[in-house]
Amino acid sequence: MKTRDRILDVSLELFNAEGEAKQTAVDIANALDMSPGNLYYHFKGKEPIIEALFDRFEEEMQIILGGSHGAVTSIEDNWIFVYIVLEEIYDFRFFYRNVGDMMERYPGLAHRFRKILAMKRQAIDNVLSQLEKRGFVDIDRRLRPALVQQMLSTLTFWLSHDLIEGSDRDGPSLIHDTVLQFMLLVVPYMGEAGADALDGMLERRRDLMKA
Amino acid sequence: MKTRDRILDVSLELFNAEGEAKQTAVDIANALDMSPGNLYYHFKGKEPIIEALFDRFEEEMQIILGGSHGAVTSIEDNWIFVYIVLEEIYDFRFFYRNVGDMMERYPGLAHRFRKILAMKRQAIDNVLSQLEKRGFVDIDRRLRPALVQQMLSTLTFWLSHDLIEGSDRDGPSLIHDTVLQFMLLVVPYMGEAGADALDGMLERRRDLMKA
DNA sequence: GTCTATAAATGGATAGAC
DNA sequence: GTCTATCCATTTATAGAC
The missing domain is CATH 1.10.357.10 (Tetracycline Repressor, domain 2)
Structure with a gap:
């Protein structure tokens, strides 16, 4: 469950810094140096992350x-x-x-x-x-x-x-x-x-x- | 300038009733019984209406x-x-x-x-x-x-x-x-x-x- | 001024290879 | 677990006929 936590940590940082509404699933994946596909493997989208x-x-x-x-x-x-x-x-x-x-x-x-x-x-x-x-x-x-x-x-x-x-x-x-x-x-x-x-x-x- | 005012009146009503964020340009046109193309003739989109x-x-x-x-x-x-x-x-x-x-x-x-x-x-x-x-x-x-x-x-x-x-x-x-x-x-x-x-x-x- | 049709852009979501 | 490629849905925006 390490990647999962990393996703949450980086997402929180990104949302706080840049505003949640502006960030897409792809933005989050980029911030994690990760493919969107991989992100979707862990979370079905932005909502479950939130x-x-x-x-x-x-x-x-x-x-x-x-x-x-x-x-x-x-x-x-x-x-x-x-x-x-x-x-x-x-x-x-x-x-x-x-x-x-x-x-x-x-x-x-x-x-x-x-x-x-x-x-x-x-x-x-x-x-x-x-x-x-x-x-x-x-x-x-x-x-x-x-x-x-x-x-x-x-x-x-x-x-x-x-x-x-x-x-x-x-x-x-x-x-x-x-x-x-x-x-x-x-x-x-x-x-x-x-x-x-x-x-x-x-x-x-x-x-x-x-x- | 009559249509223009009608667009503003109906938009205001729609935004107040249903929330602005949820309404698209097409929604506004529908509420006006008007084609999206026509709406765009009067306003270049939602932003100028706002x-x-x-x-x-x-x-x-x-x-x-x-x-x-x-x-x-x-x-x-x-x-x-x-x-x-x-x-x-x-x-x-x-x-x-x-x-x-x-x-x-x-x-x-x-x-x-x-x-x-x-x-x-x-x-x-x-x-x-x-x-x-x-x-x-x-x-x-x-x-x-x-x-x-x-x-x-x-x-x-x-x-x-x-x-x-x-x-x-x-x-x-x-x-x-x-x-x-x-x-x-x-x-x-x-x-x-x-x-x-x-x-x-x-x-x-x-x-x-x-x- | 108003319509229809369609293009362009964006973002969400999945399939299948590795 | 992770990647690439691709598809699908939604929304914005424009072209051209009437």
Whole structure:
């Protein structure tokens, strides 16, 4: 099963770098220095390759999002999973450059995308509940669903948004800014402590910029 | 120039209903009860049709976003332009079901999309400034850019988000909920008056649901 | 302006030799 | 497992008659 893995590795790299939609089966074979016939021996086309890549992605995400998110003390620590999720998405960023397009062209992925979305929502909800229970934040019940939705959107469309703005940033810096953007959403609900927490977040971001 | 307009009208309807990516030049001709050859006489293919449709959309958006946004008293009235923008986007929703994909496949649209994005950002900024000046809201300077970005994302990805969630809602109800989602973003910055404003927004939403 | 017919181009897919 | 050769389907695009 070595060639099979090589096909997946190179395909992932190619899709992330050049965009999935533009690559044909022949392009993939070329990138592998392999004949199209041989590629078809291992995978019946582009679609099964995509699905095999999604298998990998899904597995990772389930590990990340299925893990426990309790037992942390500081506010920022609660959101560490956000950072990890963004990094994982970045590894498979071709899926997220254009989620709607992927779901449309590979209908088999739609419900699996939604399952991951639901897990993300659950994870966000858990963390917010933690923060509320510990008294770090106080969120109006009527505003809570909108806040969760906003967080979920951030997690889903950060790459699309960057693409549309055409900023062409490097991955790590984009990830850091997205984490910041995410955390800033709770600041208004932190009351007195909000100002200090905000300072901390921005300072940390500056440190990361330098490094 | 009558056939030309008919082609654009029917194409828009077809793209909105069935998705732009799936329609070929022949499909468009069929929907028009017209031969492909004739279609090609008026437009050299799908791309010039898309661009002509974007001309229409761009013109409308410039009128909406270029207009003045001052001289309104209530908080909700300030956001009327959001409602109008969403309705206009809905009329050309095939552009927004998958913005990134459109920009990728029609590179000529990219900078025009970005121009509209910039106008939206400006309009949001103006309204926020108005609200601040009148003392309706008090937004930390360091949080303001993140808030604007969230609002912009909402305005850009509401249709994608609905598509991904697969909720398959009807247009008007989706538009109303998106306006609500948009306005809820400022509630945390309204201080004492926030609770009342929130009540008003939710009540208004309920009234619209019944109608 | 509109049609029919057909060419040209692209990408997906398989057969059969090695 | 891997290659070459080839076929098939789809879509774009044009030529020429009406």
